[in-house]
Amino acid sequence: xxxxxxxxxxxxxQLRYWQHLxxxxxxxxxxxxxxxxxxxxxxxxxxxxxxxxESDQMALTHRNVxxxxxxxxxxGPVRLEYESSAAGAAAGVxxxxxxxxxxxxxxxxxxILGNNLPVACGLxxxxxxxxxxxxxxxxxxDGALEEGAFYESLVxxxxxxxxxxxxxxxxxxxxxxxxxxxxxxxxxxxLCDALGIQYTLLEGNHTGEYCATMSAVRRYAFDSGPxxxxxxVATFSNHAGPTPGWASDPKTISIERxxxxxxxQRDPVWVARQILDPADYxxxxxxxxxxxxxxxxxxxxxxxxxLTISAK
Ligand SMILES: Cc1ncc(C[n+]2csc(CCOP(=O)(O)OP(=O)(O)O)c2C)c(N)n1
Ligand SMILES: [Mg+2]
Numbered sequence: 001x002x003x004x005x006x007x008x009x010x011x012x013x014q015l016r017y018w019q020h021l022x023x024x025x026x027x028x029x030x031x032x033x034x035x036x037x038x039x040x041x042x043x044x045x046x047x048x049x050x051x052x053x054e055s056d057q058m059a060l061t062h063r064n065v066x067x068x069x070x071x072x073x074x075x076g077p078v079r080l081e082y083e084s085s086a087a088g089a090a091a092g093v094x095x096x097x098x099x100x101x102x103x104x105x106x107x108x109x110x111x112i113l114g115n116n117l118p119v120a121c122g123l124x125x126x127x128x129x130x131x132x133x134x135x136x137x138x139x140x141x142d143g144a145l146e147e148g149a150f151y152e153s154l155v156x157x158x159x160x161x162x163x164x165x166x167x168x169x170x171x172x173x174x175x176x177x178x179x180x181x182x183x184x185x186x187x188x189x190x191l192c193d194a195l196g197i198q199y200t201l202l203e204g205n206h207t208g209e210y211c212a213t214m215s216a217v218r219r220y221a222f223d224s225g226p227x228x229x230x231x232x233v234a235t236f237s238n239h240a241g242p243t244p245g246w247a248s249d250p251k252t253i254s255i256e257r258x259x260x261x262x263x264x265q266r267d268p269v270w271v272a273r274q275i276l277d278p279a280d281y282x283x284x285x286x287x288x289x290x291x292x293x294x295x296x297x298x299x300x301x302x303x304x305x306x307l308t309i310s311a312k
Contacts, residue, residue, distance in 0.1 A: 003050075003212055005211075009208075009272035011070070011207075012042045012043055012268050012271075012272040013259060013272055013273075013276075015042040015046065015066055015069055015070060016259045018075040019037050019038065019066070019069070020253055022035060022082070023242050023243065023244075026242035027242040034240045035240060036062050036065065036096065036097070036239065036240045037065060037237040037240075037242075037243065038063050038065050038235065038237075039253075040236045040237075040261070040266065041063070041169060042066055042269065043205040043206070044066075044167070044169065044231045045069075045070045046207055046210070046211070047207060047211045048067065048139075048214055049070035049071055051211065051218045052071075052105055055105075055134040056135045056137065056218070057106075057107045057127075057134065057135075057136045058105050058106045058107065058108075058137045058138075058139070059109070059110075059116035059123065059138045060099075060116060060139050061109070061111075061113070061140060061144060062113075063141065063235075065096070068101060071104035071106055081095065081096070081099060082095065089101060097110075098111060108123070113140075113141070113146075114140065114144045114148070114149035114150055115147075116138055116139070116140070118149055118156070120136045120137075120138030121138075121153050121160075121162055123136045124162040124163050125160060128163075133163075135165060135218050135222050136163065136164050137164075137167060138153070138165070138166050139169060141168070141169050141174065142170040142174065144174075146174070146186075154192070154195055154228070155195060157225070157226035158225065158226055163226070164226045164227075165214075165226070165229060166229070167229045167231060168188060168231065169233050170231065170232050170233065171235040173235060176239065192228050197228055199227075200213060200227065200228070200229045200230070201229075201230050201232070202230070202232065203231070203232040205268040205271040206271055208275070234267070236261045244261070
């Protein structure tokens with residue numbers, strides 16, 4: 001697989017931009033459903049989405065927005081879904097926490113922690129018994145892996161060598177609690193080693209590296225069986241709701257600062273901007289006008305807001 005690291009970095013910016021718009025919507029209470037933003041998860045979402053083949057599937061969690069945006073390739077249907085509109089991605093019926101997009105491989109999303117993991121195993125097994133070859137990506141969090149379903153799914157997947165990629169998004173948070181505040185450490189590499197499951201760590205948010213690793217991991221799962229990827233992520237938001245958004249939140253995000261939230265490797269947008277030459281993208285005035293409309297609290301256009309990242 002050839003990886004276009006510039007294109008991948010632009011996608012990271014795109015995902016941040018769309019979430020920025022959703023964040024502004026949330027601040028203005030435009031949605032009746034709670035939305036779990038995933039600012040900070042963009043590099044991982046781009047890499048997982050890029051690694052998927054046409055027939056691969058995904059089973060997601062409550063924090064699915066980056067994946068839904070990456071797979072849909074646009075904001076419009078997702079935003080309309082959050083508005084409970086009949087024109088939304090799921091006719092306004094599923095909202096945020098259970099949003100799927102079967103045409104793009106997102107076949108299951110659950111707000112019940114750990115619940116998507118055995119479902120992912122079932123999906124993979126059904127494919128095998130049906131004679132089809134593909135991979136299922138199952139997302140989970142450092143909180144959800146405390147559910148017995150995580151362990152049971154690893155055992156089941158390994159017992160049948162199912163082509164499942166378990167992706168743990170470790171943001172050291174479950175609601176407002178850090179891992180050390182709520183449980184003992186779980187050494188996932190040791191757990192995987194005990195079960196004979198391949199383990200891979202992702203950190204640093206280099207999208208090109210993430211894409212290459214995810215592609216290799218997918219290949220391994222396709223050929224040999226389950227893999228567990230632990231990705232260290234910083235979630236730059238409160239558990240659900242707008243961020244930066246609360247008066248007490250010190251974090252800021254703006255076009256002027258190029259959508260960067262934190263100048264460190266914890267922020268995939270900051271990392272992407274180290275790769276991108278200013279000639280690789282341009283925040284056009286069209287973009288600023290559209291965003292300005294959205295921020296002014298004035299009438300929100302239903303048309304697709306689009307970050308124009310064009311070569312100068
Ligand atoms: C079985 C179950 N228990 C509790 C909850 C309530 N709950 C929703 S999200 C969440 C925290 C999840 O943490 P994590 O899996 O790490 O995901 P993150 O929100 O950090 O991305 C909890 C406890 C739930 N949805 N399902
Ligand atoms: Mg977490």
